[in-house]
Amino acid sequence: MRKQLKKFVISIVACTTLLVSGLGMSNINAKADISDQDFAQAYDVAQDKLGSSYVYGAVGPNVFDCSGFTSYVYKKALNVQLPRTAQAQYNDSKRVSAKNADKGDLVFFGSSRSNVYHVGIYVGNGKMIDAQNRGVVTENINAPWWNLVGYGKLA
Template sequence: MSFKRSLVKFAAVLSVFFTGISVINVPMSSSVHADEVQAATTKTEKRNAIVKLAKKQVGKRYVFGATGPYAFDCSGLVQYVYKNAGKKVLPRTTYQQVNVGKRVSMNKLKKGDLLFWGSASAPSHVGIYVGGGKYVHAATPSQGVRKQTLSAYFYPSAAKRVL
């Protein structure tokens, strides 16, 4: 009788264990719903979709090395937004992302342009211009993803147009 009871307990533990694993292994991309990211065809539509998805990330956590959808670092945010809203695959790091697209003047920014801080050739931070003098970026671990206004105090060193 004790063997049967132990076997039943063991089966129950295994059941809970495997249920937990299946919950943990839910694909991260499943949280992006088709209605959240509409199929964009023109460059303007893609830029607007990028801005819309970037703004939806405001308030999420900053975690170094994270690429979303629940937490990001700065380049992970850019990579995630461009992949899901712009259907454009970008490199993973800020140092690689600065080499994509064409350089644009800061006074000719368009929605969706990438903004870089630090050295123009080896930047330390990246964000997405969302129009109206504002940008979205994964700021710091304590601040998370934020929408902010461009300022002379924290002004980008370069801007790139990917779309």
């Protein structure tokens, strides 16, 4: 009986430890506002990947799709874990208007709020860094091939 109780207590402690340590990795570990220093770190990581190739579903470190790129940048720069897809990142972000968007916010594109298929990182002055069919590039947000859905702060 004593051995069973000891095994039970050890099991509970182990499960609790796994659960608590896993929470930071399974949930979005993010901030609502990115500081200038945080943005500078993320921007450095993003710029370092300029010219990397695009492959649908790729998550880095040298080949990306759009949401794989944003996830990689924030994980590497700030240890912030984002959801895997552009739609999930949109769903988990706090919407902001274009005039209230800050450097480091995410920029979302699609046919509607329920069909977001592209994401980039806002870098200011109407530009973003994103991974798309030309690879990782800096480009204008208002381009004829994108339908802007909105901006989001990491939430």
